[in-house]
Amino acid sequence: MSVFAYRHGELHAEALPVSRLAAEVGTPFFCYSHAAIASAYDEFATAVKGLPALVCYALKANSNLAVIASLARRGAGADVVSEGELRQALAAGIPPEKIIFSGVGKTAAEMRFALETGIRQLNIESLPELRLLDQVARAVGRKAPVALRVNPDVDARTHAKISTGKAENKFGIELGLIREAYREAAGLAGIEVRGLALHIGSQLTDLEPYRAAFTRLAELTAELRRQGLAVDRLDLGGGIGIAYRGEQPPSIADYVRVVRETVAPLGTELVFEPGRRLVGNAGILVSRVLFVKPGASRDFVIIDAAMNDLLRPALYDAYHAILPVAEPASDAPVKRFDVVGPICESGDRMAEQRPLPPLQPGDLLAICQAGAYSAVMGSGYNTRLPAPEILVHGDAFDIVRARPDYQAILARDHVPGWLEPVPGPQSQAKGARGAAE
């Protein structure tokens, strides 16, 4: 059962009416449910029981410190892709030995920080990156614990922009080159190569690509071992999907069954890196209707949330369910609307031709499945204030990221002193004449 459900004719977040939250926080805002985050993590933790496994939450899905801390308290590690995320993981209480650093483009400074922090492992995606890490590690007098990310060349059957495990994607070391790379890594003084990693894509709703990738990983592991190389860790990445629009993603138990059948018999430590699956269903974006604008061919609902708050529809053509916060009568008439934001881009559209009950300015809408890849992709485009984030816990809530004020936005920039003062009306007139002469 969703933690976002109608009760007494009104959408609730756990025990709180969303309209009350909107009145207190102001729209638009992200509303997360602690219960939903906890239960998604617990599903994972239960499914991997008995395996030598660590569940490392992929912070890039939602890096609010309160969200990370909620997962940290339940035992999660972290998968990070930048020094910023590494610092967030530490600040939220995740111990360094549970942190994995992924990503194709780590800088030397990031590597140094990771090594000095003493994280569990860096996942390396190319030979040049491996060689740089070796140098950095020797310079700081440490051995870098490493897994090499292999690109297993399988089709994740997901959106092209979130597929990462095909040969044409930039991620990982090609299958044809990985053995040589592993052997090189094993011989580098600054590197302690521990194993292999993969991550084939995001929002997978089918287990077959996993089975194909994990089978390749198991074969590769056996082959490296036959050559006398130690492989004692396998990092299986993330990517398990959620239902945005009636998809039927696998249970975590079924997903882990594939792991048990493919890579578990090798007896390595296992790492899982779920992101979306832990937090995607745990958030909504609450927005208010500004105007209803009828058109000759289409009717528009203009809301106060936009692509700077939630980029997924513009970036991935993503579908997000939209619920009126006041439950519509079961016999309410339904019309199709384009639900759009105020930004000066035609792509600023949350939904196209979406059936909705009659709406008035001031009505509240909840854009669902906004817990993952939503607030984190927020931007300052059109100088709109970033939406605040709140975390609901039963019948209480906390503002876990406040809406900044305009003062703070203006204070980010500096106008150089050598720029002449803006001319007043008089000197402007003079300037204009001067130019004409």
Ligand SMILES: *Cc1c(COP(=O)(O)O)cnc(C)c1O
């Ligand atoms: C993005 C990413 C994840 C998480 O992906 P989800 O689809 O959110 O589970 C895990 N591992 C790596 C290396 C990633 O880049």
